Amino acid sequence: MPGTALVRRPGPRLADGIVTHVERRPVDAGLARAQHEAYVAALRDAGWRVRAVDPADDCPDAVFVEDALVVAGDTAVLGRSGASARRGETAGAERAARDLGLRVSRIEPPGTLDGGDVLQVGDTVYVGRGSRTDEDGICQLAGLLGGRRVVPVATDGALHLKSAMTALPDGSLIGLPGHLDTSVLPCLRVVPEPSGAHVVVLGPDHVLMAASAPRTAELLAADGWRVTRVDIGEFEALEGCVTCLSVLVPESASPAGPADGPGASTAVSDRGSRFP
Numbered sequence: 001m002p003g004t005a006l007v008r009r010p011g012p013r014l015a016d017g018i019v020t021h022v023e024r025r026p027v028d029a030g031l032a033r034a035q036h037e038a039y040v041a042a043l044r045d046a047g048w049r050v051r052a053v054d055p056a057d058d059c060p061d062a063v064f065v066e067d068a069l070v071v072a073g074d075t076a077v078l079g080r081s082g083a084s085a086r087r088g089e090t091a092g093a094e095r096a097a098r099d100l101g102l103r104v105s106r107i108e109p110p111g112t113l114d115g116g117d118v119l120q121v122g123d124t125v126y127v128g129r130g131s132r133t134d135e136d137g138i139c140q141l142a143g144l145l146g147g148r149r150v151v152p153v154a155t156d157g158a159l160h161l162k163s164a165m166t167a168l169p170d171g172s173l174i175g176l177p178g179h180l181d182t183s184v185l186p187c188l189r190v191v192p193e194p195s196g197a198h199v200v201v202l203g204p205d206h207v208l209m210a211a212s213a214p215r216t217a218e219l220l221a222a223d224g225w226r227v228t229r230v231d232i233g234e235f236e237a238l239e240g241c242v243t244c245l246s247v248l249v250p251e252s253a254s255p256a257g258p259a260d261g262p263g264a265s266t267a268v269s270d271r272g273s274r275f276p
C-alpha cells in the first residue's frame with residue numbers, strides 16, 4: 001500500500017469554476033462525475049487507499065483539492081489561494097489532514113499559496129511564484145518545511161507551476177519551458193503537448209497522465225515508464241490537470257492511516273527512484 005490519496009468529489013457548482021488562460025466552455029456535470037470516478041479507480045488500481053475530503057459545495061473549484069493543502073512528511077500546510085473565491089476550501093482539507101494524524105500548519109495572511117504551485121522532488125521543493133502564490137507565501141512555506149531546499153520559480157502565463165512542469169519518479173523534470181524561469185531549474189525535458197507536462201507519480205515506475213497527451217505517453221512508455229491514462233477533459237476545461245485532483249500522502253507520512261484498503265500493486269523498478 002503506497003499510502004492515502006485524498007480526493008474531493010466534483011460539487012454542484014463545478015461548471016462555474018475559474019478560467020483564466022482558456023476560453024470558458026460548458027462543462028458536462030455527469031461526464032465530469034464519471035471521469036472523476038475513473039480517476040479515483042486508477043488511483044485505487046495502483047494501490048492507493050482513497051479518502052474523500054468533505055465537500056465544499058459553495059466552492060466550484062473544490063474538486064481541485066491539490067490547491068488546498070501541501071503534504072510534506074508528517075506536515076500538512078493549508079494553502080491560502082491568491083484567488084479569494086477558493087479560500088473556503090481549506091476547512092475540509094484540514095479535517096482530512098487531522099484524520100490522517102498529520103501536523104497541520106497554514107499560510108497566514110497576507111501571504112498566498114496554492115498547492116498547484118508546489119512541486120516536491122526529493123529534498124527540493126520548487127514553488128511557483130505567480131498569480132496564486134506570492135513571495136510571502138513561499139517564505140512562509142519554506143519556514144514551515146524547515147530543512148528542505150525551497151526554490152522559487154517565477155511563472156508567467158501559467159495558472160500554476162504544475163500547469164507547466166512536473167517530475168517523473170526518478171526526479172527528472174518534464175514540461176514546457178515557455179511559462180517558467182528555467183534559469184533556476186536543472187534540465188527540463190520538453191514534452192510535445194501541453195498536458196504532457198502533467199504526471200502524477202503512482203509508484204516507483206508508474207505515472208498517471210491525461211488521455212489528452214498521447215504523444216508524451218508514448219515517449220514515456222518507450223523509456224520504460226508504466227503509464228496509465230485517464231480522460232479528464234471536463235476538468236481540463238477548467239484548467240485542471242491530473243495533479244490537481246488528488247493529494248497523495250505516502251504511508252510513512254500519516255501515522256494515523258488505517259491499514260485496510262484495496263490490495264496494493266507495488267511494481268518494483270530498477271531505476272534510481274526518488275518515489276517516497
Ligand SMILES: CN(C)C(=N)NCCC[C@H](N)C(=O)O
Nearest residue numbers: 018064116160162163238244
Ligand atoms: C496544477 N493545477 C493546474 C492545479 N493545481 N489547479 C487547477 C485549478 C483550476 C481552477 N479552475 C482554478 O482556476 O483555480
